Amino acid sequence: MANIKDLKKRIKSTKSTLKITSAMKLVSAAKLSKAQGRILGLRPYSSELSETVRVVSAITKGYEHEYFKENEENNRAHMLVISSDKGLCGAYNSQIVKTVRKFVDENQDLDIKVHYIGKKAKEVIGNKVNVGKTFTFEKADPSFDEIRKIAMEFAEGFTTGEVGKVFVVYNSFESAMACHPTVEQVLPFSLPTEVKKEIMDKYPFDFKYEPTAVEILDTMVPEVYINSLFTAMLDSLASEHGMRMVAMENATKNCQDMIRKLTLKMNKLRQAAITTELIEVVSGAESLNG
């Protein structure tokens, strides 16, 4: 049976855990609100940008950009997996790992080389898949330029024909409570013929271009590509903080429950000890009075 001293020790240690989890929760909440602001600010921009490129590239006849070139014969692919450097964020990393495994299993015909941002996913699947580079950043929040560098590295691999496809796997941010793992093909930009037709029907006219459609597209297409990676990165960051906040909130609740239970148990034991002592005193006195 547990004694009072042991219980006291456990309560004390649970209390210090509680302090840590509640502090981590507050930190994550603060980081979340910042990250959330960034991703929600970026989304309208990036969706408008990619929509414009889709429409213009569909209605501009004969437009070719190297990022659009489908290469069916090339079965090599790069995959960028965005996970976190730190744990304690619920299912955040495990659902990414699960998605990568599933994707690799389903696409056996692709020779996928997996690159990482954040070390957690690498720790788990590093020995099972073809490992490429691990990218790190100066600060926790990567800047647009840092992402641009990474993006350009992959783009080079794509344009030189080293790989035929580039994927990115990340947690897409929905709310502080929910995020879902997503696999997105960032290169080549595929625009299926039916979508193209749909766009042509919707826009039966052409734009007036300044300077020319090709020049505009040439500057916009790389922008869209880099932007899609940047969006994935910001999505991941916001999801990470959200998941960590929720995980820490649950941990805090569990700690409180635990402390309540242990305290109750300890009080019961203490009361039992007092009662036993009292009985002993009383019965001792009785026997003396005898």
Add this chain to the structure above:
Amino acid sequence: MFTLDLLTPNGAIVKNVECDEVLIPTCRGEINILPDHTHVLTTLGTGILTVRKGETKKYYSITHGTCKILGDKISILSSTSETADKIDIDRAKRALEKAEKKLKGEESLTEVEMIKFQRKLERAKTRIEIGYLRGA
């Protein structure tokens, strides 16, 4: 009457705002947009975006990006943008001096640096200009 969106990677500066007239700095000079304009897609230069609604005019600084005019909807995608009231003229002046010094200075600049400081110079000039427009 048409609606205007001004979007940047850091957030929407203007979303679904109705206006009567917009003056847009493009890479080949300014264009003035009135209602029922034809569909246009153009790249932006650095400069001042002027938005008129009735008698009131509002100014925004914009840098490189694209502008899409489709029907009664104008979408401007710019890498940075600021509203006139958020501009700090003193800071812009300091930035202007710094950029001018760098461009005129003895230190030889690489091509990338050259472009960087030229763009800084353009941005600072635009900011100062807007600052004065706001004051007027």
